[in-house]
Each structure stands twice: as structure tokens, then as C-alpha cells.
Amino acid sequence: MGHPVTTNPFIIMLINMTVVFVVLYGLSLLIRLIHVIDPTKNAEEHAEAAAVPTAAPAAPVVDNSAVVAVIAAAVAAYGCSEANIVTIRPAGSPVWTNTGRISGIQNTVN
């Protein structure tokens, strides 16, 4: 092992925090770049757009009142009053939403 470049803790802090911020900021830029050049992005958007018209006609046939009542009761169980419930819509990320729901229910029960 060689000798340390510096033994001044404040210089070590300054250099390290600068490097950490620059590297992570650089990664955030790369993430944005990956999103921009993503060749599958448009295909997925088209697939979502194409899925909407096929789903729409089925909506009036189904009676969702019982489901809405259950969801409203679940939301109310979290402590919200009826005045807080403005809309109920499906979440975009089922895995994380389910994780959050499970965590929320556990906290309420405990």
C-alpha cells in the first residue's frame, strides 16, 4: 500500500462528496439518455393506445358499483373521509401498488 493522498478529513469529504455527486448525476443523465433512445418506447405507447378502444365498449355493460363500494370502504379504512375520495382509478404499477397496499394494511392492523 502507498501513502494516502491527503489526511485532512475535510478535503477527503469535499473530494469524495464531489465525486459521488458527479458520478450519480452522470448516471441520472445516462438513465435519461437510455429513455430517449429506447427503441421499444414508441411500440409500447402504440400498444397502450391500441388497447384502449377495445376495452371501452365493454365498460357500460359491467356493473362496478360493488367493486367501487369495496374500494371506497378500503380507502375510508385508511382514515380518509368521503370528502377525500375524488376518483378511483387503476394504478399503473401493480407490483409496487400491491406492496404498498400490503404494507398499509399491516400498519393499520398493527
Added chain:
Amino acid sequence: MEVWNAFIVSIASVWADSGFTGFTVGNAIMIVVGCVLLWLAFAKEFEPLLLAPIAFGCIMANFPKTGFFDDPGVMLAIHYGITNEIFPPLIFLGVGAMTDFGPLIANPSTILMGAAAQIGVFISLAGAMLLGFDVKEAASIGIIGGADGPTAIYLTIKLAPHLLGAIAVAAYSYMSLVPLIQPPVMKLFTTKKEREVVMEQLRPVSKFERIVFPVVCTIVISLLLPPVASLIGMLMLGNLFRESGVTDRLSDTSQNSLINIVTIFLATGTGMTMSAKDFLNAKTLEIIVLGLIAFIGGTAGGVWFGKIMYWISGGKVNPLIGSAGVSAVPMAARVSQIVGQKFKPGNFLLMHAMGPNVAGVIGTAVAAGTMLAMLS
């Protein structure tokens, strides 16, 4: 008479070779410490999967004359795996396979909270140097604030191997105490209005992004900081197994069987470094106190950067997710979720907190690599 003499000589020989002749008060104290850690693991369920093997390793480390580290055998093999940095990267392989990088990719600005939370590492480093530790020891103590056990062990082995036991125990103990340490700091530095911010749903992340990000991340960080290439590389390889969709068996092994096996070896081996002569001194107490300061500093740094993002975004970012920047995946993110829900039931911060949480793992590895480059 001859039989009697042979019997006496044999008994004396067994006694002379037994551990009792080399047993010290320090060994007895450390065995009691090991039993207390076992009780915390089993009765209080403080990180039992880690604490139980650490505690039993601590008990075994205090039997004299075992020759664990002298004679070839399983204990020497475990010790070799720790001192030659084999186990920490393998743990990272499993962590990568278990972790969803989606929230980070969906909202890359949260990555900076993971950077800000590293301030605790350097607050503790400065404190350690003020207490008389040399710069390499101080860097190893400071990395406890990264709340990342494998990285702490990795850096300590390279810079201050004689402090491994105290640093590993402090790191894993505080990781298990994250739900107790973080909430008071989070509440202290945030207002009620800030804690009640509901963040927007994250955008869906494509498979292309999920696969390209680990590859790009490995290339960039490994070229920039070669000393931590094995840590980052294995973390990202594990994540690639998870996201590729065609390596399910490898992903399953990495996040279940392999990480469990390596955890047994790493934790037992860490406990084996807790012999009385290495552990029972004032430095251990100082390291434990400095580790706590590092954790508190890291949590405060993340929350304060969260407040800055709250102001910049016009109130769209909940500062509570900043505390997850200290790593400790996924416990720190869960703490953000729990504290957020206490103030606004139905507010789901978990997915948002996973962004800084994953960034914290990468940030701690970058900080460790930078310190290795500067100090070794």
C-alpha cells in the same frame, strides 16, 4: 500403579491441551456478549438472519487453542473468503437479483438523494480522526454510515482489517435498528406539510431500460473506480439475471440459495473476528458511537436534500424519501413509507423511496471506491 500413573498423565495432557488453560476473563465476557446477541436475534428478532451467525461466530472465536485460522478447514476457508473479498461481491449478486431498479430509472432525479446521504460517512470519518484514529481506520469507520454491510466489510478489509469485527457488528446492528434510528431524525428536519406530500405515480419502465441501465452503470463505474468493479459488477449482474427474463434459474439461485449460503459464511466469519483481544477495548465503543453518528448524519443529509428537491419541484417531492438514501435495502425505504403513512394514511411512498435507496447502494460503493483510490 502403572495404570494409575498413565491415567494421571493422560488426564494432565488432556487438561493441558484443553481450552480451559488459555481461557481468559475477556473470552468469558465475549461469550456472554455472543449470548446476548443470540437473544437479540431470536427473542427480539433484530436481523436474526445476520445476527444469529454473527453471535455464534463470536462465541466460537473465544475458544482458545482451536487453531481455526492456522489449520486448513472450513473456518480457515470462511476466513479466506472474507479477507480476500470473496463474500461481499457475492452478497451484492443476490442483492442485485432481489432489487427492482425500476423506481430509480423512472425518476432518475432521486438518485441525488442517495449521493447526499453519503455525508454521514464523512461526518463520521472526521469525528474518528478527531478521536485519534488514523485516516484509513477513520474511512473504514465512516463507511458504517453507508448502511451497507458488504461494502463496509469490503473497505475495512482493505484499509483497516484489525477493526473488522467492531465495524461489521456496528454496521449490521445499526442496519437492524434503522426503524428506530431514522424516524426521529426524519421528523426533526421536516414540516407536517412536507411529510404529507403525495407524489405522482411513476411512469412504466421498459424492459430495454431495465437491461441497458445495469450494463451502462457497470461500464461507467468500473472504468472510473476499478477498486469497486467487483462490487458494482456483481450487483448489476444479479439485476441483469432478474430483468433479462431468460435467466430465471440464475436469478432464483442468486436471490435465494446463493445469498443464503454466502450470508451464513460471511456472518459467521464476521463473528469469528470478535475475539476478546481484538474486540474488548475502548476503540470498539468509539466505533459504535461513531457508527451511530454516521447513520444519523446520513439520514439527515438525505432528508435535507429531499427538502431541497421539495422546494425546487414546487412541493412535488416528499422529503421523507431522502432518508432511504442511506442504503439498507429495502428497510430504509419501508421506513419512509411507514413514517409517510403515519402523517397521511393512504400515501404510498415505498416505490418513490426505492429510487434513493438503490442510489444509496451505488453511492456507498462509489464513496468506498474513491476512498480506496485516495487512501490505499
